[in-house]
Every structure is written in C-alpha cells, then in structure tokens.
Amino acid sequence: MWPLSTRAQFALAQSHAMTARATVYSLGYGMLQIPLAGGSVEVDATSKVRRSATLQADPRWWPRSPTDLLSPYGSICQVDYGIVLSGGGTEWVPLIFGYLDETSRTRPITSSGEVEVKVVDAASHVAEDRFDVPAQTIANATAISEIARLVQNTLGPIEVLNLTGSTAVAPVIVTERERWDTMEKLAEFLGAEVFFDPVARLIVRPQPTFDQNPVWTIRTGNGGNLLTVKDKLTREQVYNKVVASGQRTDGVPAVYAVATDTTSPARYGGPFGNKPRFYTSELLTTTAQCQATADSLLARVRGIAAQIEVEVLVNPALDAGDVITVLDPEAGETRHIIDKVTIPLSPDGAQSITTRSDELPAET
Structure with missing residues (x-):
C-alpha cells in the first residue's frame, strides 16, 4: 500500500472529492499535463505487466505524427490520483508510470469524442527486449545483481529495491530469448516476486503471505466502505x-x-x-x-481458500499483494491478499478488488 498521510486516511473515511491527472513526456512536446475525461488503472499480481491504465482524453490530442504527445512510439505517462483534503490541499497518490501502448478513437467523432489511451508499466518494454542470441547468468554474481543487470540493460539506471535481504549467488540459467522470464526465474529462486511499482522502481520482494499485517479494513455498516461482495470457498489451489x-x-x-x-x-x-x-x-x-x-x-x-470479489469506496493507495481485513456481518472477519485492484479515475466510479488466487509455478 502506498503510504498515506493521516489527513488523507481521514478523508477516505469521509465524503470527499477527488481529482486525477496524467503527465505525458513526449519527444515532440516535452512534458505536458493533459486533462482526463475518465478511465481507470488496474493492478494485477497475476500478470507479467502488473500495472496498466486506460485513459480518456480530449480529441484534440489525437496524434498525427510519431512524435506527437499521445503517439505510442516512446511517450511515457505518469497517472496520479488526487485525494482532496478537508481544510484545503490535495494529496497525490501515484498509480502508474509507464509507456503509451495504444491510442484509439472512433470515427466519425461522437458527441463525447474522447481519445482512448492505454498505458502499460515498464515490464512490457523489458519483455519485448528479447535476446538476439542465447545468454547466460554471470558466474558468482548474486541473483539480485543479475536481476538488476537484466533490467538496466534495457531501461538504463533505474532503481532496484531488494526487499528480500538476499545475497544468494544466482544459479546458472541459460536464456534463449526471454529476458523477463529469466528475471522471474531468479526471483522465484529467492522465493520472491519481481514487478514495477507506481513510480517505476523495480521491486524484488518475498511472496505475500497471510502472516503480514493488514493494511486496510473493508466493512459494512455506519461509516463502512463495502458496496457489494461475492464470496467463494474452494479447495482449488489448496494444498497441505x-x-x-x-x-x-x-x-x-x-x-x-x-x-x-x-x-x-x-x-x-x-x-x-x-x-x-x-x-x-x-x-x-x-x-x-x-x-x-x-x-x-x-x-x-495452506488453509481453505476464501476468495472474494468486492466493490468498495475508492482507496487509491491499495496495491496487489496487500493484505486486507473484510468485516461482514454474514461472513464475519476474514483476511485476504489482494490479487487485482482497479482504481477509477472519475468521482462516480467504485473500486473493484479481487482477492488472491495464487498463480503457482507449474507442478512437475
């Protein structure tokens, strides 16, 4: 969960206003903030590209050359969610820093006429940068340093955060083509996961477990934030x-x-x-x-898999992998790991959350 100030947490528990912004960095325009007519950001722990966004922008921004602002040929976009605080001010929560992947529109232009833009995090660029010839991990290098080398060879000197504390030497891995798959294998070797956070840092951290402290509570009743819930108890993906x-x-x-x-x-x-x-x-x-x-x-x-899909009042700081508590008069108090979370970029949208059904390595 992205850290929030006490004022922002208080605002989320009350009726409050929100805003959103998208800042685009383009070869032809430099840096420019574009107004948004709507959209959403999705964070999915089961996807190689963990963060993606769909944005609706004014039709005047339709790109007419490869260097135009919303052209998907190198433009980068930062999307932030703004919590309007009581007493004045806005606290901005970063949602994604990534690459423009697709720009589309419908012609003839309708009355709304928005241009739709898709943004994906940097894992997409790393995955696209496949090796020309087979490559091998460097002898006696640590798994973390090899993950850093692989990603920085593609993206340059980005920040890599090692939250595992591991200094284990990397195993010998021969990669035929897929750079990102090798990074995932090295993380798996450490019992960890690898992904980009909302400000484009590469994170290597232990796999989330239910032993972690919950970061947020979803509840019904007076002052509650739970709108709808779908429950499921299953033996699938449960082993002892x-x-x-x-x-x-x-x-x-x-x-x-x-x-x-x-x-x-x-x-x-x-x-x-x-x-x-x-x-x-x-x-x-x-x-x-x-x-x-x-x-x-x-x-x-381990344990019975209690999965939920909920719609709640928006907390933009929630992230895939966060542990949350759900207080429901029907189901009681249960603890869940977030698998997917969607953050709407308009004030009338609800936030959807799916709790984790782990994607496991293939059984052999």
Whole structure:
C-alpha cells in the first residue's frame, strides 16, 4: 500500500472529492499535463505487466505524427490520483508510470469524442527486449545483481529495491530469448516476486503471505466502505504439503525438502484429507534451497481458500499483494491478499478488488 498521510486516511473515511491527472513526456512536446475525461488503472499480481491504465482524453490530442504527445512510439505517462483534503490541499497518490501502448478513437467523432489511451508499466518494454542470441547468468554474481543487470540493460539506471535481504549467488540459467522470464526465474529462486511499482522502481520482494499485517479494513455498516461482495470457498489451489526437489540428469539422487501444514483447518492428516503438491526445478541445488522454496509455496497454498470479489469506496493507495481485513456481518472477519485492484479515475466510479488466487509455478 502506498503510504498515506493521516489527513488523507481521514478523508477516505469521509465524503470527499477527488481529482486525477496524467503527465505525458513526449519527444515532440516535452512534458505536458493533459486533462482526463475518465478511465481507470488496474493492478494485477497475476500478470507479467502488473500495472496498466486506460485513459480518456480530449480529441484534440489525437496524434498525427510519431512524435506527437499521445503517439505510442516512446511517450511515457505518469497517472496520479488526487485525494482532496478537508481544510484545503490535495494529496497525490501515484498509480502508474509507464509507456503509451495504444491510442484509439472512433470515427466519425461522437458527441463525447474522447481519445482512448492505454498505458502499460515498464515490464512490457523489458519483455519485448528479447535476446538476439542465447545468454547466460554471470558466474558468482548474486541473483539480485543479475536481476538488476537484466533490467538496466534495457531501461538504463533505474532503481532496484531488494526487499528480500538476499545475497544468494544466482544459479546458472541459460536464456534463449526471454529476458523477463529469466528475471522471474531468479526471483522465484529467492522465493520472491519481481514487478514495477507506481513510480517505476523495480521491486524484488518475498511472496505475500497471510502472516503480514493488514493494511486496510473493508466493512459494512455506519461509516463502512463495502458496496457489494461475492464470496467463494474452494479447495482449488489448496494444498497441505509441498515437496520441492532439484533436477539431475547424471544419475545422482536430487536434493529435496518437504513442508507440511500441521495447524490450519486443511492440515495434512486432518478431515480435509492429504493433498501434496510437487515442485521440481534445476535451480534447486541444495537442501536449504529446497526447504526455502517448499516453505514459500506452502505459505501461499495452506488453509481453505476464501476468495472474494468486492466493490468498495475508492482507496487509491491499495496495491496487489496487500493484505486486507473484510468485516461482514454474514461472513464475519476474514483476511485476504489482494490479487487485482482497479482504481477509477472519475468521482462516480467504485473500486473493484479481487482477492488472491495464487498463480503457482507449474507442478512437475
């Protein structure tokens, strides 16, 4: 969750006004703030391109050359959400800093006549920058430094935040083409995820778990912010044991480790039944690495999966991967990890949130 001041948090709990802005950086125009007629920003933890935006702009900004302001040939856009504070002032929350991906309009021009612009975060550029020839990780370099090297070779000296604290040496990975896939493999090796935040910093952090402190509460009743809710309880993607192992081709037994759920309602050996999951990777070369991977995967799949889809009053600071608490008279108090969140850029829009159904590495 993006940090908010006390005044902004107070405003979100009350009736308040909002505004939004889009600042575009273009080869032909330099920097210019364009007015928005509407749109939304989506943050999706299951997508390679984690942040994307759809913006409606005035038809006079339709690009007529590759260097025009809204041309998707190198223009960059920062979208911010403004919380209007009681007593005066606006607190701006960054939502996305990314590249213009598509600009479209309908002709003949209708009465509204907006130009629609799609913005995607920098992961799209990294994924597009594939290798000409196969490449390999550098010997004795750390996994974090290799992730930084791969992204900075494409984007230049951007900031890389290592929130894992890891200094582990990167495994040997040969990449045929896909730069971003290699970065994800290196993050997976650390039990982490890699993505761009709303100000275009590359974040490498441990996978979110339910053990984290909730950052926001959604509730009904007086002063509540919950509008609608769809509940689902499922056994899908729920496991109570994880076996992580290495992969050998020389006949030597591979290293492995096991993590077992012994405490949740879906514990191994309990009424839920026994449901192990198996994960194998050539990147796992020691028992300690296997144990860390097994523990990380188990944290993501243990317990009954209680998923919700809600519409709420807008909190623009919420992010995919945040842990939230939902207080509902029907379901009681439940804790969830945000999978997807949409932030509307107009005052009449509601915020939609889907809780996390983890995208797991392929079982082998």
